[in-house]
Amino acid sequence: MTTTGRPLRVAMIGYAFMGAAHSQAWRNVHRFFPLELTPEMAVLVGRNAEAVQQAAATFGWAETATDWRAVVEREDVDLVDICTPGDTHAEIALAALAAGKHVLCEKPLANTVAEAEEMTAAAEQARARGVRSMVGFSYRRVPALALMRQMVAEGVVGDIRHIRGLYLQDWIVDPEFPLVWRLQKDKAGSGALGDIGAHILDAAEFVTGHRITGVAAQTETFVKERPLPGDAGTGLASTGGAGTGTVTVDDAAVVLARTDAGALATFEATRFATGRKNRIVLEVNGSKGSLAFNFEDMNSLEHYDLAAGDRAGFTTISVTEPTHPYLEAWWPAGHGLGYEHTFVHQARDLLAAIAAEEDPSPSFADGLRIQRLLAAVEQSAGAQAAWQQV
């Protein structure tokens, strides 16, 4: 489907993994979903002129720039898409909102609660002028997780007793993996906790409608010194023998939590789950049954219905029907979607909200909630308050 909607000119800042995923979304969203607004990939911004020009040619951006401050002020830019490390989210979002630009900001919203509060206040002032903003918790847009949320809201599992969330990766198990920006607190804000723990905390609240009211946590940094990247820390794997540096973030976080609706929850976010590449599990156990999602089988959702008595068992719902969230735009039943489709769905929901003059979800205020949870986890882990030595 090719729409001829009103143009919405996008400037994207940053062009690494998230830049690639967001570019794919801007290229395709209006060719699969009927939209009043058609995104134009106007400007790609990066510090290195030659590298950003190469990325723009690869991803399909019309123009490049190296000064984001000038770009966010341009009259011919309508939306700023922030795909940079967390240490620049606040300054870019604040400038873009002040310039009247809609903003999509990657997760976590910021590196600190204070920054997230400032961004949320600015977003709420901007919305009074019709300026919209969203934070990029993209996993909410996996059809199976959106269906899980619908089924919980319908009461399918009854009262939720347990919420169990895992986000398992293993990309830094090798101690020789260099000290990239995600391992530096001043750039990333935290480690596995903010990078992938934020996703599973958000997904748990999104799916259940519960709000986490308290946490007790432990974090660990297993490898404390790493080779410095050979390219001044921009993140590429080559070390070039430039010496070593101290890892200043967590490698793993484990969290106990309680929710405002009486559930007991556990969350694990780690980059040391050897063999688990991007395993995201969310399971809820309730008084009427259970629902379980595993991103490694992202087009399926498991459902256990207590009412089935001695015929009960976890059944597998194939979340590929056109009646399932987002699926009407894609392939016939059984063909399935991938990680990249969640970003197309995110762009669709953002563009639809802007066109309808509504507030996109998740909002910066939702991002601030998660930022406060991250801070509480770090505070608990640091205080060791609830931990009884054995």
Ligand code: SOE
């Ligand atoms: C790295 O852990 C990462 O790229 C995260 O930053 C993304 O949010 C996640 O979707 C995939 O893994």
